[in-house]
Amino acid sequence: MKRILVVAAHSDDEALGCGGTIAAQAEQGAEVWVMFLTNGVGARNVEATDPGAMRRAEAAKRACDIMKVKN
Numbered sequence: 001m002k003r004i005l006v007v008a009a010h011s012d013d014e015a016l017g018c019g020g021t022i023a024a025q026a027e028q029g030a031e032v033w034v035m036f037l038t039n040g041v042g043a044r045n046v047e048a049t050d051p052g053a054m055r056r057a058e059a060a061k062r063a064c065d066i067m068k069v070k071n
Contacts, residue, residue, distance in 0.1 A: 002030040006069075010040045011060035019067055026068035034069050036060065 004025055008014040014022065014034050026032045040056040 002028075004030050004032045006032065006034045007037070008034060009037050011036050011056050012040075012063070015063045015067065019063075022069065023067040026070075032067070032069045033071050034060075034064055 002025070004022075006014045006018065006022060008017070014036075022032055022034075039053045
């Protein structure tokens, strides 16, 4: 089985940058994982429990579900 790790600085970078490739590879049976380097609001001294950070995390999870990302 092919394994792919996508490293993105912020959530949505993976979908905007290579979402089609991610979805296509997952559809062909690859195990695709995504790693975000930031929560998208952390540079603003915001806690992970901040509503904005939580919305971004949930949106990223939904996008990854659509692209069939493993985790």
